[in-house]
Amino acid sequence: MNLALGRAGITLGFAAAILGAVTVGYGLIRHRPDLVRLSRWYAGLVFLGGLLAAIAMERALITRDFTVLYVADNGSTKTPALYNFATLWGALEGSIILWALILGGYLMAVVVKFRKRLADPLVGWAIFTMLIVCIFFFWMLVGPANPFKSFSPPAGFDGPGPNPLLQNHPLMAFHPPMLYLGYVGFTVPFAFAIAALITGRVGEGWLLATRRWTLIAWGFLTAGIILGSWWSYEVLGWGGYWAWDPVENASLLPWLTGTAYLHSVLVQERRGMLRVWNISLLCATFALTILGTFITRSGVIESVHAFTTSGIGPAIISFFALIVLSTVVLIGWRGDRLRSPGRIDSPLSREGAFLANNVLFAAFAFVVLLGTLFPLVVEAINDDRISVGVPYFNRMTMPIGLTLLFLMAIAPVLPWRKASGELLRHRLIWPAWIGVGSLIFAVVVGARGFAPVLAFGLGGFAAGSAGRQVVLATRRQGWRGLIGRANGGMIVHLGVVMIAVAFAASSSYVRQAEFTLTQGQSAQFAGHELVYVGQNTKQESAKIVDQVLITIDGTGPWAPSLNKFANGNQTIGTPSVRTTFTDDVVLSVIDIKGGENGSVTIRVTVQPLIMWLWIGGGVMALGTLLAVFPGRRRNPLDAVSAPVAVEPPKDSTGATV
Amino acid sequence: MTTPTGGTAARRAAREASATTSSKGKSAPKSVSVSARRRELDPDALAVLEEERDFLLRSLEDLEREYAAGDVDDSDFEELKDDYTARAAAVIRAIKDRTEAVKSLRPQRNWQRTALGLVLVGTMAVGASWVMFRNAGTRAPGQGLTGDIRQDSSNLILQAQGLTGQAQASLQAGDSAKAIKQFESAVRAYDKALEISPENVQAMTYRGWVLHTIALSSEPSVAAEFDRQALEYLDEAIATDPSYSDARVFRAILERNAGDFVAAKADLDAIDVNAIPMYMIQMVNSLKEEVAAGRRD
Numbered sequence: 045m046n047l048a049l050g051r052a053g054i055t056l057g058f059a060a061a062i063l064g065a066v067t068v069g070y071g072l073i074r075h076r077p078d079l080v081r082l083s084r085w086y087a088g089l090v091f092l093g094g095l096l097a098a099i100a101m102e103r104a105l106i107t108r109d110f111t112v113l114y115v116a117d118n119g120s121t122k123t124p125a126l127y128n129f130a131t132l133w134g135a136l137e138g139s140i141i142l143w144a145l146i147l148g149g150y151l152m153a154v155v156v157k158f159r160k161r162l163a164d165p166l167v168g169w170a171i172f173t174m175l176i177v178c179i180f181f182f183w184m185l186v187g188p189a190n191p192f193k194s195f196s197p198p199a200g201f202d203g204p205g206p207n208p209l210l211q212n213h214p215l216m217a218f219h220p221p222m223l224y225l226g227y228v229g230f231t232v233p234f235a236f237a238i239a240a241l242i243t244g245r246v247g248e249g250w251l252l253a254t255r256r257w258t259l260i261a262w263g264f265l266t267a268g269i270i271l272g273s274w275w276s277y278e279v280l281g282w283g284g285y286w287a288w289d290p291v292e293n294a295s296l297l298p299w300l301t302g303t304a305y306l307h308s309v310l311v312q313e314r315r316g317m318l319r320v321w322n323i324s325l326l327c328a329t330f331a332l333t334i335l336g337t338f339i340t341r342s343g344v345i346e347s348v349h350a351f352t353t354s355g356i357g358p359a360i361i362s363f364f365a366l367i368v369l370s371t372v373v374l375i376g377w378r379g380d381r382l383r384s385p386g387r388i389d390s391p392l393s394r395e396g397a398f399l400a401n402n403v404l405f406a407a408f409a410f411v412v413l414l415g416t417l418f419p420l421v422v423e424a425i426n427d428d429r430i431s432v433g434v435p436y437f438n439r440m441t442m443p444i445g446l447t448l449l450f451l452m453a454i455a456p457v458l459p460w461r462k463a464s465g466e467l468l469r470h471r472l473i474w475p476a477w478i479g480v481g482s483l484i485f486a487v488v489v490g491a492r493g494f495a496p497v498l499a500f501g502l503g504g505f506a507a508g509s510a511g512r513q514v515v516l517a518t519r520r521q522g523w524r525g526l527i528g529r530a531n532g533g534m535i536v537h538l539g540v541v542m543i544a545v546a547f548a549a550s551s552s553y554v555r556q557a558e559f560t561l562t563q564g565q566s567a568q569f570a571g572h573e574l575v576y577v578g579q580n581t582k583q584e585s586a587k588i589v590d591q592v593l594i595t596i597d598g599t600g601p602w603a604p605s606l607n608k609f610a611n612g613n614q615t616i617g618t619p620s621v622r623t624t625f626t627d628d629v630v631l632s633v634i635d636i637k638g639g640e641n642g643s644v645t646i647r648v649t650v651q652p653l654i655m656w657l658w659i660g661g662g663v664m665a666l667g668t669l670l671a672v673f674p675g676r677r678r679n680p681l682d683a684v685s686a687p688v689a690v691e692p693p694k695d696s697t698g699a700t701v
Numbered sequence: 702m703t704t705p706t707g708g709t710a711a712r713r714a715a716r717e718a719s720a721t722t723s724s725k726g727k728s729a730p731k732s733v734s735v736s737a738r739r740r741e742l743d744p745d746a747l748a749v750l751e752e753e754r755d756f757l758l759r760s761l762e763d764l765e766r767e768y769a770a771g772d773v774d775d776s777d778f779e780e781l782k783d784d785y786t787a788r789a790a791a792v793i794r795a796i797k798d799r800t801e802a803v804k805s806l807r808p809q810r811n812w813q814r815t816a817l818g819l820v821l822v823g824t825m826a827v828g829a830s831w832v833m834f835r836n837a838g839t840r841a842p843g844q845g846l847t848g849d850i851r852q853d854s855s856n857l858i859l860q861a862q863g864l865t866g867q868a869q870a871s872l873q874a875g876d877s878a879k880a881i882k883q884f885e886s887a888v889r890a891y892d893k894a895l896e897i898s899p900e901n902v903q904a905m906t907y908r909g910w911v912l913h914t915i916a917l918s919s920e921p922s923v924a925a926e927f928d929r930q931a932l933e934y935l936d937e938a939i940a941t942d943p944s945y946s947d948a949r950v951f952r953a954i955l956e957r958n959a960g961d962f963v964a965a966k967a968d969l970d971a972i973d974v975n976a977i978p979m980y981m982i983q984m985v986n987s988l989k990e991e992v993a994a995g996r997r998d
Binding site for chain 1: 742743744745746747748749751752759807808825826829830832833835836837838839840841844845846847848849850851852853854855897898901
């Protein structure tokens with residue numbers, strides 16, 4: 045039943061995507077709007093196909109239907125309900141189902157949103173592009189990543205369950221779907237960018253049609269990355285939240301280019317500039333989501349040679365190449381039309397600041413991409429297995445991050461076209477004082493080191509600037525001063541500042557040590573007193589939990605543990621975290637000795653301001669939500685804040701024509 | 702016959718464009734608002750005009766076909782053809798005017814600025830690559846392609862042992878330069894382990910032993926210094942845990958190599974043979990024989 049339903053779903057989705065693309069494509073080429081309008085039916089069928097496949101797989105997981113190979117490989121009767129549900133995205137094939145379902149959902153949403161403009165070639169080509177992407181992912185499902193292969197389980201068979209790390213924290217149920225909603229969401233603006241290139245309507249119309257979609261995708265991706273960091277912090281037990289590993293980098297890359305796009309798109313809307321750049325950024329963002337999928341799902345991380353042994357790796361990398369090639373060809377074809385008639389008047393202007401912001405984000409993305417791909421290239425060329433260490437990423441990204449903080453302080457107060465020194469003095473005086481105050485406060489409470497102290501000062505400066513904008517907007521517009529893209533954006537900036545300050549503090553002042561303690565023994569570390577008070581063993585459905593009970597400064601006991609999973613005989617640790625507004629104490633068990641002595645070895649990590657990372661993430665999510673709501677209506681193509689008369693064109697000698 | 706979307710808007714745009722063009726020759730307007738100029742130069746409006754042009758040309762073809770098939774009479778044909786031709790001409794003229802206007806307003810390419818941009822991008826790429834080369838190293842077993850988590854001492858020791866194994870394989874393959882780099886990575890891993898667990902005798906012992914292994918493949922002048930440092934770590938390990946046999950065995954080897962058979966014998970005698978792993982028993986016994994006989998190897 046589950047197999048049949050699932051196979052029917054993926055076949056339906058695949059067939060509908062192919063037929064839809066052929067019909068819509070033919071309708072667009074032959075100028076047959078009646079055919080193009082049929083896209084609403086095909087979109088519905090694609091979505092239905094994805095939904096059926098997801099329902100079939102969830103049903104198979106819940107009923108422990110081991111005749112489905114995916115369930116036999118990843119399911120278990122012992123897995124708790126929440127993690128059993130989340131097993132859908134716990135392994136490759138299931139995660140492609142989730143991808144296809146979300147893609148179908150976005151396609152359906154686009155068709156519904158643009159239902160009155162389906163015959164518009166811009167919308168038609170966008171839907172066509174989305175259908176092509178659907179064909180690829182449903183092809184993966186019916187071909188190399190088929191999750192509905194059959195299996196004949198012997199009597200009494202029970203599967204191994206998902207990877208123990210994936211059933212150790214409830215965040216696993218939320219982080220991947222959020223990330224996928226972000227990744228897949230970028231298909232919509234990408235499809236409209238391609239449609240704009242095909243139709244030649246590369247002005248600002250397609251931007252206006254897609255800006256909310258872009259913001260939503262970016263918001264989900266942001267939430268996904270933050271939740272992923274949180275999961276890593278709560279589960280992996282190494283006392284950190286960001287390790288610059290390839291999987292993290294793969295999610296950060298589209299976020300960086302997407303963030304750059306969200307800023308540079310404003311320059312195109314207001315000034316008609318940066319058209320090539322914006323389209324390139326958007327296409328790069330989508331291409332990087334596919335590259336990220338290749339890095340995380342093709343097996344290339346284990347060995348560069350592994351990805352060719354499965355059908356997945358070559359398929360994804362070919363699709364990535366197709367995206368890059370099509371984009372380059374289309375941009376080349378429309379190159380002349382994409383050239384803007386204007387130029388940035390002064391670097392000290394809003395557009396100048398956005399341009400600088402984009403250069404920095406692009407440099408950031410380049411640094412991360414270079415560091416991530418270099419070991420793969422080296423291994424492919426001469427079989428040398430190398431690793432690019434954390435110091436590379438930290439050294440390269442720290443100055444970029446600090447400069448971005450500085451820009452975050454300056455840019456919101458800059459007018460379009462040109463700013464005078466007097467105006468800047470007037471607008472920046474309070475934010476600057478807040479920055480200086482933050483710096484002094486940080487030094488007084490013990491902050492040391494050039495980079496973190498500068499980060500605190502710049503953080504205060506940027507927060508002051510964003511706060512000033514929010515205060516002015518709410519004074520003018522009341523509660524409406526909190527919503528809309530510009531105002532919501534300032535709330536996002538406040539969240540970013542919190543994260544930046546927390547990141548600087550936690551990575552600069554982290555302290556870590558290991559202690560071997562016998563029962564009743566205590567240890568002093570980083571101003572905290574730890575006392576080992578005993579052990580506790582719990583039997584849960586999927587694991588045996590050996591807890592070590594430790595009090596921290598008299599609170600607790602906190603219970604880091606070693607979990608022995610019934611299937612696979614794997615033992616993994618689960619840290620215990622004591623969180624306060626000022627610092628976190630993370631306890632992890634390294635070893636539990638049996639016998640009379642009964643000593644335990646624990647690792648203790650103390651990091652300041654960690655909680656502000658999660659609060660900052662929440663503020664960013666809130667800001668994105670506020671930005672998605674329509675603010676005060678204003679024609680985005682209207683005059684800029686400092687109107688300047690259009691100068692007559694000049695010839696090459698500078699003479700007026 | 703098909704009707705393109707936005708046809709009315711296209712006609713309006715064509716009329717506006719034609720009006721602007723026709724008035725241009727007489728007296729150009731003194732000031733045009735920025736938004737009006739933006740709309741005039743908007744590529745979307747140009748695309749709509751192009752769509753309108755394609756539609757009118759297609760309609761003309763359709764009309765010719767229908768006329769040839771006898772579906773349209775002569776007078777209708779003439780009237781419709783004239784109308785289509787006039788409209789198509791107006792749209793084509795508007796497209797041409799807009800294209801020229803866009804070209805004339807486009808700023809001249811500043812080659813100096815482009816060159817500066819390219820130099821900056823090149824410098825950035827070279828700088829990033831240089832920093833990356835400096836921070837790239839041999840991937841230890843279990844280590845990822847990029848980045849790293851903060852390992853605990855036992856994982857760091859495992860990592861260091863894996864690197865030591867790789868280094869020995871490189872030595873056997875005759876690649877001593879690669880081996881030295883791998884040994885150095887192993888030493889760094891032991892250092893990290895000692896940073897978070899300063900009393901870890903295993904890390905102290907094996908750090909010392911790796912230094913001795915480096916000494917074996919070094920020039921005699923520097924080998925002595927490596928051995929001196931190795932001995933310091935082994936001394937510290939034994940001082941921390943006198944019953945840790947690995948440290949005693951390694952120190953005995955160094956003492957024997959230095960000809961200090963008395964000290965070597967003392968270390969070997971201090972080892973509890975019942976507490977050491979099987980594979981070490983044979984090594985300890987043969988060492989004892991060598992020390993007793995006063996042999997260096």
